[in-house]
Amino acid sequence: xxxxxxxxxxxxxxxxxxxxxxxxxxxxxxxxxxxxxxxxxxxxxxxxxxxxxxxxxxxxxxxxxxxxxxxxxxxxxxxxxxxxxxxxxxxxxxxxxxxxxxxxxxxxxxxxxxxxxxxxxxxxxxxxxxxxxxxxxxxxxxxxxxxxxxxxxxxxxxxxxxxxxxxxxxxxxxxxxxxxx
Ligand SMILES: [Zn+2]
Numbered sequence: 001x002x003x004x005x006x007x008x009x010x011x012x013x014x015x016x017x018x019x020x021x022x023x024x025x026x027x028x029x030x031x032x033x034x035x036x037x038x039x040x041x042x043x044x045x046x047x048x049x050x051x052x053x054x055x056x057x058x059x060x061x062x063x064x065x066x067x068x069x070x071x072x073x074x075x076x077x078x079x080x081x082x083x084x085x086x087x088x089x090x091x092x093x094x095x096x097x098x099x100x101x102x103x104x105x106x107x108x109x110x111x112x113x114x115x116x117x118x119x120x121x122x123x124x125x126x127x128x129x130x131x132x133x134x135x136x137x138x139x140x141x142x143x144x145x146x147x148x149x150x151x152x153x154x155x156x157x158x159x160x161x162x163x164x165x166x167x168x169x170x171x172x173x174x175x176x177x178x179x180x181x
Pocket of ligand 1: 029046
Protein backbone atom coordinates (compact mmCIF):
# COMPACT_ATOMS: atom_id res chain seq x y z
CA UNK A 1 0.00 0.00 0.00
CA UNK A 2 1.24 3.46 -0.84
CA UNK A 3 2.39 5.72 2.00
CA UNK A 4 0.71 8.89 0.78
CA UNK A 5 2.49 11.05 3.33
CA UNK A 6 5.90 9.89 2.20
CA UNK A 7 4.83 10.35 -1.42
CA UNK A 8 3.56 13.88 -0.67
CA UNK A 9 7.02 14.73 0.66
CA UNK A 10 8.79 13.63 -2.49
CA UNK A 11 10.72 16.30 -4.39
CA UNK A 12 9.82 17.30 -7.92
CA UNK A 13 6.51 18.35 -9.42
CA UNK A 14 3.75 15.73 -9.29
CA UNK A 15 1.55 16.35 -12.33
CA UNK A 16 0.12 14.11 -15.03
CA UNK A 17 1.88 13.53 -18.31
CA UNK A 18 0.97 11.50 -21.36
CA UNK A 19 1.27 7.77 -20.89
CA UNK A 20 3.61 6.41 -23.52
CA UNK A 21 3.54 2.74 -22.57
CA UNK A 22 1.86 -0.20 -24.31
CA UNK A 23 -1.94 0.16 -24.81
CA UNK A 24 -2.98 -2.66 -22.51
CA UNK A 25 -0.91 -1.54 -19.50
CA UNK A 26 -2.90 -1.87 -16.26
CA UNK A 27 -2.95 0.89 -13.62
CA UNK A 28 -0.22 0.33 -11.01
CA UNK A 29 -2.53 1.54 -8.20
CA UNK A 30 -5.86 -0.28 -8.63
CA UNK A 31 -4.47 -3.14 -10.76
CA UNK A 32 -7.79 -3.04 -12.56
CA UNK A 33 -8.36 -0.32 -15.15
CA UNK A 34 -6.24 0.49 -18.18
CA UNK A 35 -3.52 3.12 -17.59
CA UNK A 36 -4.02 6.35 -19.54
CA UNK A 37 -1.66 8.78 -17.79
CA UNK A 38 1.66 8.81 -16.01
CA UNK A 39 2.80 10.66 -12.87
CA UNK A 40 6.42 10.42 -11.69
CA UNK A 41 6.87 7.30 -13.81
CA UNK A 42 3.75 5.50 -12.49
CA UNK A 43 1.19 4.27 -15.03
CA UNK A 44 -2.27 5.26 -13.78
CA UNK A 45 -5.94 5.09 -14.71
CA UNK A 46 -8.16 8.23 -14.58
CA UNK A 47 -9.68 7.24 -11.21
CA UNK A 48 -6.34 6.77 -9.42
CA UNK A 49 -4.75 9.80 -11.09
CA UNK A 50 -5.62 12.52 -8.51
CA UNK A 51 -4.04 10.43 -5.71
CA UNK A 52 -0.70 10.94 -7.45
CA UNK A 53 -0.97 14.21 -9.40
CA UNK A 54 -0.85 16.24 -6.17
CA UNK A 55 0.49 19.44 -7.79
CA UNK A 56 -2.23 19.74 -10.44
CA UNK A 57 -3.72 23.26 -10.26
CA UNK A 58 -7.28 23.21 -8.77
CA UNK A 59 -6.98 19.48 -8.03
CA UNK A 60 -9.59 19.92 -5.26
CA UNK A 61 -12.29 20.18 -7.95
CA UNK A 62 -11.52 16.62 -9.04
CA UNK A 63 -11.01 14.78 -5.76
CA UNK A 64 -10.65 15.14 -2.01
CA UNK A 65 -9.03 13.36 0.91
CA UNK A 66 -10.83 11.01 3.28
CA UNK A 67 -9.84 8.85 6.25
CA UNK A 68 -10.42 5.20 5.36
CA UNK A 69 -7.74 3.01 6.98
CA UNK A 70 -9.28 -0.38 6.21
CA UNK A 71 -9.64 0.08 2.46
CA UNK A 72 -6.53 0.61 0.35
CA UNK A 73 -6.36 3.21 -2.40
CA UNK A 74 -6.67 0.71 -5.22
CA UNK A 75 -9.81 -0.88 -3.75
CA UNK A 76 -11.31 2.55 -3.08
CA UNK A 77 -10.63 3.53 -6.72
CA UNK A 78 -12.39 0.40 -7.97
CA UNK A 79 -15.37 1.10 -5.75
CA UNK A 80 -15.50 4.78 -6.73
CA UNK A 81 -15.27 3.92 -10.42
CA UNK A 82 -18.18 1.49 -10.02
CA UNK A 83 -20.31 4.17 -8.31
CA UNK A 84 -19.58 6.77 -11.02
CA UNK A 85 -20.21 4.17 -13.74
CA UNK A 86 -23.64 3.27 -12.33
CA UNK A 87 -24.62 6.95 -12.42
CA UNK A 88 -23.23 7.47 -15.92
CA UNK A 89 -25.24 4.51 -17.17
CA UNK A 90 -28.37 6.33 -16.11
CA UNK A 91 -27.19 9.64 -17.55
CA UNK A 92 -26.60 11.08 -14.08
CA UNK A 93 -23.57 12.48 -12.26
CA UNK A 94 -22.85 11.32 -8.71
CA UNK A 95 -25.30 12.96 -6.31
CA UNK A 96 -27.80 14.24 -8.90
CA UNK A 97 -30.17 11.27 -8.59
CA UNK A 98 -32.09 10.43 -5.41
CA UNK A 99 -33.75 7.19 -6.50
CA UNK A 100 -32.84 3.98 -8.33
CA UNK A 101 -29.32 2.58 -8.72
CA UNK A 102 -27.83 6.04 -9.32
CA UNK A 103 -29.48 7.33 -6.15
CA UNK A 104 -28.09 4.37 -4.20
CA UNK A 105 -24.61 4.95 -5.65
CA UNK A 106 -24.89 8.62 -4.66
CA UNK A 107 -25.76 7.66 -1.08
CA UNK A 108 -22.71 5.37 -0.81
CA UNK A 109 -20.52 8.12 -2.26
CA UNK A 110 -21.88 10.60 0.29
CA UNK A 111 -20.97 8.12 3.07
CA UNK A 112 -17.42 7.92 1.72
CA UNK A 113 -17.16 11.67 1.40
CA UNK A 114 -18.30 12.08 5.01
CA UNK A 115 -15.09 10.26 6.04
CA UNK A 116 -13.31 13.56 5.38
CA UNK A 117 -14.23 14.47 8.96
CA UNK A 118 -11.93 11.83 10.45
CA UNK A 119 -9.04 13.14 8.43
CA UNK A 120 -9.62 16.81 9.26
CA UNK A 121 -9.42 15.81 12.95
CA UNK A 122 -6.03 14.24 12.30
CA UNK A 123 -4.23 16.51 9.85
CA UNK A 124 -6.45 19.60 9.74
CA UNK A 125 -7.51 19.34 6.09
CA UNK A 126 -9.30 17.19 3.53
CA UNK A 127 -8.02 19.15 0.53
CA UNK A 128 -5.49 17.46 -1.71
CA UNK A 129 -3.93 20.83 -2.48
CA UNK A 130 -2.97 21.09 1.21
CA UNK A 131 -1.52 17.60 1.51
CA UNK A 132 2.07 18.45 0.54
CA UNK A 133 2.28 21.09 3.25
CA UNK A 134 0.36 19.01 5.83
CA UNK A 135 2.69 16.04 5.19
CA UNK A 136 5.75 18.18 5.87
CA UNK A 137 4.33 19.21 9.25
CA UNK A 138 3.53 15.67 10.39
CA UNK A 139 5.73 14.06 12.98
CA UNK A 140 8.84 12.38 11.66
CA UNK A 141 8.48 9.66 14.30
CA UNK A 142 7.86 6.53 12.21
CA UNK A 143 5.11 5.07 14.39
CA UNK A 144 3.20 8.29 14.72
CA UNK A 145 3.56 9.08 11.05
CA UNK A 146 2.50 5.58 10.08
CA UNK A 147 -0.59 5.93 12.23
CA UNK A 148 -1.72 8.95 10.21
CA UNK A 149 -0.34 7.92 6.84
CA UNK A 150 -2.03 4.55 6.93
CA UNK A 151 -5.55 5.94 6.56
CA UNK A 152 -5.32 8.78 4.03
CA UNK A 153 -7.15 8.02 0.79
CA UNK A 154 -8.14 10.05 -2.26
CA UNK A 155 -11.78 10.08 -3.35
CA UNK A 156 -12.47 10.91 -7.01
CA UNK A 157 -15.49 13.20 -7.46
CA UNK A 158 -16.27 12.00 -10.97
CA UNK A 159 -15.00 15.15 -12.67
CA UNK A 160 -11.89 15.28 -14.85
CA UNK A 161 -8.86 17.44 -14.03
CA UNK A 162 -9.65 21.18 -14.38
CA UNK A 163 -8.00 21.55 -17.79
CA UNK A 164 -10.34 18.83 -19.13
CA UNK A 165 -13.33 18.58 -16.77
CA UNK A 166 -15.43 16.49 -19.19
CA UNK A 167 -12.72 13.91 -19.75
CA UNK A 168 -13.85 11.67 -16.89
CA UNK A 169 -17.41 11.62 -18.16
CA UNK A 170 -16.06 10.60 -21.59
CA UNK A 171 -14.00 7.91 -19.90
CA UNK A 172 -17.09 6.50 -18.17
CA UNK A 173 -18.93 6.53 -21.49
CA UNK A 174 -16.17 4.53 -23.18
CA UNK A 175 -16.46 1.92 -20.40
CA UNK A 176 -20.23 1.78 -20.99
CA UNK A 177 -19.70 1.22 -24.72
CA UNK A 178 -17.06 -1.40 -23.96
CA UNK A 179 -19.37 -3.37 -21.66
CA UNK A 180 -22.34 -3.34 -24.06
CA UNK A 181 -20.41 -4.47 -27.12
ZN1 LIG B 1 -6.29 2.84 -11.14
